[in-house]
Amino acid sequence: MYEAAIGLEVHLHLKTRTKAFCGCQADYFGAPPNTHTCPVCLGLPGSLPVPNKKAVEFGLRLALALGSRIPERLVFHRKNYFYPDLPKNYQISQYDLPLGQGGSLPLGERTVRIKRLHLEEDAGKSLHLEDRTLLDLNRAGSPLIELVTEPDLKSPEETRLFLQRIQALVQTLGISEASPEEGKMRADVNVSVRRAGEPLGTKVEIKNLNSFKSVQRALEYEIRRQTEILRRGERVKQATLGFEEGSGKTYPMRTKEEEADYRYFPEPDIPPVPISREWLEAIRQDLPELPWEKEGRYQALGIKAQDAEVLAYTPSLARFLDRALSLGQASPQALANWLLADVAGLLNDRGLTLEQTRLTPEGLARLVALFERGEITSRVAKELLPEVLEGKDPEALVRERGLRVVADEGALRAVVAEVIAAMPEAAESVRQGKLKALDALVGQVMRRTKGQAKPELVRRFLLEALGVG
Ligand SMILES: [Zn+2]
Structure with missing residues (x-):
């Protein structure tokens, strides 16, 4: 019997107002090329980077939520490599004193260990045309968190779930939109296959996967490929691979640089950033309720375990539910049922998200309460839902149309x-x-x-x- 060991490197764009080391607007999405740039992020001689305090704080929020060890001072390093969309020929990153080391994320009955997380800047973008390559440096210098896990994940489905959990966590923390479709969350995976019980096999890295589905498909393909190699009695070669969406296959990309190739050295332009215990404590006090804490609270309110999990890890639903619950009108499980079944079904039919409708927590709570008090039948409640979704008041609708249950x-x-x-x-x-x-x-x-x-x-x-x- 063969089993896989999967580790992840997740890149998350932080939603700070400005870039990591300069004052350029970090929200460049959709802006004309090279309009969000300055001497610092263009790497012009003589310009000096200044760390963005908010970016450090956002990173610390994540490190605290994951229970990582946080150093007393942050040290930035230069990671040297040449690439056309990296104008300085090095990336400001972190090396031996990252933002966080260790920690874990709960995943059902198990926990996935976090190896480290660090703050770094993103590169620009190259646009390869037939006869030339265009550069857009709007993205250069935007703040990123790189989160590295231990190889604790066991299957492609579990890996996809882990990514959804990280996405829900950083959205709940308010530090990243984590939208893969906008490139604000990207993942590299490493995967090895071994006979059950044996030491870890040779790992292969798959780079630049830009959707959760691609991660899952690439892993499925790669685990099959490696298992076949081992079955034939051959050995897996260490490699860096890309993934082709169309064929669903991985392909060799380039030989991986060794760490020594990057010639890491401390960034001479940025003095170490002290992290006082007071600052850290203030950030800790300010943390919102974390998804796994929410899940526990929902269960304690009597919401079924499976529903509690889905709601707690879907930040938009959790926010909505919390406001509806705070009104104290409808029972928690009834609200959960309506959100997950009727509302979700309607949104799905119409291809809308909750935010794109005019449904308010008050509207839904009042509709559900009318039904729970026996004042309207479930059929009437379901019929009214589309109008409540458009922002109409359920009580007014019931009154105007004489829809109250014939109790007489x-x-x-x-x-x-x-x-x-x-x-x-x-x-x-x-x-x-x-x-x-x-x-x-x-x-x-x-x-x-x-x-x-x-x-x-x-x-x-x-x-x-x-x-x-
Ligand atoms: Zn700039």
């Missing part, structure tokens, strides 16, 4: 009598024991009461009126 027995019995009179053939069939005909009668009563009557009650009154049952 006398009124309901009167409608039942009318329907029996109007549908004599169906009524006769039911009297003769053909209960299938009852559905038509129930349907007619529901229509005449605009769905406001409880179907069980209608059934019972009909059977009573027809002398059956």
